Amino acid sequence: MSSGSHHPNLETLAGRIEAGTGVKLAHCYQCGKCAAGCPVGDEMDLPPCQVFRLLQLGFPELDEKVLRSEGIWLCLACETCSSRCPQEVEIPKVMDFIRGEALKRGIAHPKSKDILSFHRAFLDSIEYTGRLYEVGLVADYKMRSRHLLKDVMLAPKMYLKGKLGLFPHLIKNRSGMKTLFKRTVGKG
Amino acid sequence: MKIGYYPGCSLLGSSREFDESTRAVLAALGVELAEVSDWNCCGASSAHVLNHELSLALPARILALAEQAGITEILAPCAACSNRLLSAQQELAKHPEMIAEVEAAIGMPYKGTAKIVNILEVLDRLKDQIAAKTTKPFTKKVANYYGCLLVRPPRVVNFDRPEDPQSMDLMVKAVGATPVEWPFKTECCGAAFSVTRTDIVAKLSGKLVKDAVNRGAEVIVVACPMCHSNLDLRRNEINEYLGKKHGIPAMFITQVIGLALGLDPVTLGLQRHMVPVNV
Numbered sequence: 001m002s003s004g005s006h007h008p009n010l011e012t013l014a015g016r017i018e019a020g021t022g023v024k025l026a027h028c029y030q031c032g033k034c035a036a037g038c039p040v041g042d043e044m045d046l047p048p049c050q051v052f053r054l055l056q057l058g059f060p061e062l063d064e065k066v067l068r069s070e071g072i073w074l075c076l077a078c079e080t081c082s083s084r085c086p087q088e089v090e091i092p093k094v095m096d097f098i099r100g101e102a103l104k105r106g107i108a109h110p111k112s113k114d115i116l117s118f119h120r121a122f123l124d125s126i127e128y129t130g131r132l133y134e135v136g137l138v139a140d141y142k143m144r145s146r147h148l149l150k151d152v153m154l155a156p157k158m159y160l161k162g163k164l165g166l167f168p169h170l171i172k173n174r175s176g177m178k179t180l181f182k183r184t185v186g187k188g
Numbered sequence: 189m190k191i192g193y194y195p196g197c198s199l200l201g202s203s204r205e206f207d208e209s210t211r212a213v214l215a216a217l218g219v220e221l222a223e224v225s226d227w228n229c230c231g232a233s234s235a236h237v238l239n240h241e242l243s244l245a246l247p248a249r250i251l252a253l254a255e256q257a258g259i260t261e262i263l264a265p266c267a268a269c270s271n272r273l274l275s276a277q278q279e280l281a282k283h284p285e286m287i288a289e290v291e292a293a294i295g296m297p298y299k300g301t302a303k304i305v306n307i308l309e310v311l312d313r314l315k316d317q318i319a320a321k322t323t324k325p326f327t328k329k330v331a332n333y334y335g336c337l338l339v340r341p342p343r344v345v346n347f348d349r350p351e352d353p354q355s356m357d358l359m360v361k362a363v364g365a366t367p368v369e370w371p372f373k374t375e376c377c378g379a380a381f382s383v384t385r386t387d388i389v390a391k392l393s394g395k396l397v398k399d400a401v402n403r404g405a406e407v408i409v410v411a412c413p414m415c416h417s418n419l420d421l422r423r424n425e426i427n428e429y430l431g432k433k434h435g436i437p438a439m440f441i442t443q444v445i446g447l448a449l450g451l452d453p454v455t456l457g458l459q460r461h462m463v464p465v466n467v
């Protein structure tokens with residue numbers, strides 16, 4: 001484990017997590033408070049404290065077990081865990097990092113697909129218009145996820161309440177938005 | 189008082205009434221809003237799930253635009269937006285070596301000097317005036333629902349208490365309401381899973397709707413568009429999960445105050461809710 005060293009060992013997942021997020025896995029002393037208050041703890045195959053324990057051990061097969069889990073995709077970033085953790089471990093940051101790692105290695109849980117489709121549709125909408133276009137987002141998400149009938153009843157009601165614009169709000173500096181995406185996401 | 193304003197995307201669409209009621213209430217209290225021109229989306233949860241640098245650059249562009257306009261303080265009523273703006277600002281303050289890259293991405297200088305405030309902070313400053321101008325006291329029992337992003341993580345938002353916060357309770361008392369004591373003030377509603385995992389939203393939001401009703405609340409008061417969408421737009425799913433029809437409305441804090449100040453319900457966007465507000 002990389003605790004105590006000022007140079008995290010980038011060969012291990014724990015080391016890369018530390019380098020990428022500043023979170024030292026060794027700080028977790030397994031009190032379980034994070035899992036106790038997690039709103040989706042009961043839906044997770046691996047609740048946050050178990051994610052930490054498996055990663056602390058530093059075995060590649062256990063790292064992989066974490067990366068393949070469904071639970072890491074259920075984290076809502078509600079920050080209940082990190083606010084209550086006696087060791088002030090920033091758990092959601094680690095969740096973000098390991099989701100990225102699971103995607104890079106191509107071993108993300110199949111159920112992550114819908115959640116990813118949603119986030120990608122969201123970012124695409126911003127890339128082109130600068131602001132979120134909710135009608136476009138939902139249409140795009142439906143195409144990507146193939147959940148074509150989801151919420152068909154809700155949209156017309158929202159429209160009648162004046163909550164859905166039929167046209168996107170375009171910002172003026174759209175080329176600036178393109179550059180912003182190219183220099184962040186595009187570096188990928 | 190004049191203050192910068194970043195409405196954010198939800199307030200243009202699914203939570204229009206939060207924008208309408210914020211503008212109406214602040215205008216009634218003599219606050220002038222200077223909207224950040226050509227603002228973009230803050231990236232919400234999607235940016236930080238998918239790309240860390242993007243999750244810094246999007247808020248940085250908003251802050252830089254505000255700086256250019258000479259804005260020193262920005263009100264972001266959406267709890268998710270203010271949380272993202274604060275997170276990015278603090279991370280860039282901690283890692284100044286990243287600023288050059290962010291400036292290149294946004295094509296503007298970035299200083300990160302503007303102070304970001306949420307709606308409760310602004311209302312709190314105006315509390316005496318609100319109490320004095322209250323013509324129609326809001327004499328209801330209310331469950332104040334703060335959700336996640338207003339109070340967590342405390343090291344980022346540095347606002348109120350992360351457990352059992354009080355600011356909204358004090359605010360509604362100032363306009364005549366009675367807050368109920370309940371343990372769901374800061375539980376998560378399911379947030380961004382509204383579209384992808386509506387089942388989780390129904391369950392998490394369902395638990396809090398049920399508890400609010402059990403404790404005799406007549407209204408759930410919120411200050412976050414995501415919380416409001418889940419409690420209002422997803423009420424059918426919530427009621428299905430609970431196996432019972434609950435008609436308790438969810439109102440934005442600005443709508444509650446607006447009514448107390450005697451503003452017209454339509455100006456406050458009350459007709460836009462799916463769960464009707466009969467107050």
Ligand code: SF4
Pocket residue numbers: 027028029030031032033034035048049052081084085086087088089091
């Ligand atoms: S609350 Fe903190 S110390 Fe306790 S198990 Fe969770 S991460 Fe570890």
Ligand code: SF4
Pocket residue numbers: 034037038039040041048074075076077078079080081082091092095
């Ligand atoms: S941030 Fe994620 S892991 Fe932590 S309590 Fe919330 S949902 Fe659970």
